[in-house]
Amino acid sequence: MTPAIIATPEPAAGHPRVTYRTAGDRALMVEYGQPFPVDLAANFFAHAAARHLTAHPVRGVLEIASGLRSLTVYYEPSAIKQENVVTALEEVHRALPEPRSIVLPSRRLKLPIAFDDSASREAVHRYRVSTRPDAPNVVDGTNVDYIVRYNGLPDREALYSRVLESLWWNAFTGFYPGLPSLLPLDPRSEIVAPKYNPARGWTPEGAVALGGPCIVIHPIESPGSYQIFGRTVPISQLTRNPRTHRVDPALIHPGDRISFFRVTEAELIELRRQAFAGSYDYDVEPGRFAAEEYFSTAAAPEVSTEAERRRAARHAAREMVKIP
Structure with missing residues (x-):
C-alpha cells in the first residue's frame, strides 16, 4: 500500500517546507509551508512552481492544479513513476528563488x-x-x-x-x-x-x-x-x-x-x-x-x-x- 505521505525532504535555505502526499493512483499533492496562519510566501512559491512546470513540461505529467499552499500534480503512471514525479518536482523547487525574490506575471x-x-x-x-x-x-x-x-x-x-x-x-x-x-x-x-x-x-x-x-x-x-x-x-x-x-x-x-x-x-x-x-x-x-x-x-x-x-x-x- 502506498503511504499517504511520500516524502518530506529538507527544504533549501529560504524555501518553505514541502510535503508530498499521495492523491489517488494518478496524482500527487504537494504542500508548502504550514496550514496556519495563512502564508502568502507559500502561495507565491506554489504559483512559481506551477509556472515553472508549465514552462518546462515533464513527460508524463498531465495537469497541475494550484491551491492556497499546494499543487495537485496529475500524471500518467504508464509514462512516469510516482518517485520520478517527486524527483522532477524537487528539481523544480531547486530552480526557484526564495519566495521574497519571486516575480510573477500578474494582471x-x-x-x-x-x-x-x-x-x-x-x-x-x-x-x-x-x-x-x-x-x-x-x-x-x-x-x-x-x-x-x-x-x-x-x-x-x-x-x-x-x-x-x-x-x-x-x-x-x-x-x-x-x-x-x-x-x-x-x-x-x-x-x-x-x-x-x-x-x-x-x-x-x-x-x-x-x-x-x-x-x-x-x-x-x-x-x-x-x-x-x-x-x-x-x-x-x-x-x-x-x-x-x-x-x-x-x-x-x-x-x-x-x-x-x-x-x-x-x-x-x-x-x-x-x-x-x-x-x-x-x-x-x-x-x-x-x-x-x-x-x-x-x-x-x-x-x-x-x-x-x-x-x-x-x-x-x-x-x-x-x-x-
Missing part, C-alpha cells in the same frame, strides 16, 4: 462593488426563512453587521474601507470553476469571518463574500457558505465579451491583483446590464508582481504595528460573537 483588474445590495439581502433572507431562522450571522437581514462585529470594527464604513484600500491577490481559483479566492496584499486590510452553518442554498452570481481570511466572487448562481457583503459585475464568459474572455472563460486568473471601487446599486445594475450586453469595458492591465513589494509593505513599521493592533482587536471581538 491588475479594477472591479466595481455595491455594498449590501438587494440581491445579497435576498440570498440572506431566503436562508433565514428556509434554512435557519435563528442564524446568528443574519443581523437586520444582512451579513454585513455580523462581519463588522466579528472583526471588532466600529461600523460598516470601516469594513468597506478595508475592502477598498487594499489590492487583493487571487491566491487560487477553485472549489468550483472560476471562483477566485482573494487575500489582501496590505495586512492592515485583513478581515475574517466563519462560514454559514449549514450552507446557503442560493447565492446570486456576482456576489462578493468573506469566509475565513478569503474574499470570493461568485461567477455563477450557486450554493455557498461565505458571508455576503456586496456584489460586482459578472466574472465569467456568460458576458460573451470576446476581448476580455478570449483565452480563459474565467475573468480572474490565479495571481491576478484586484482592486474594488465603490458604486451605488443603481450604478451597478447599469454596469451589469452593459456586461451582459457585451459592451462593458473591463479594466484589465497586464503586468508583473514582485513578491518583494508585499514583504516590504508588511515589514514597514507603520504597517506591521497597525496590522497587529487590528488583529488583536479582531481576536478580542470574536470571543464575544456567536459562531454560526
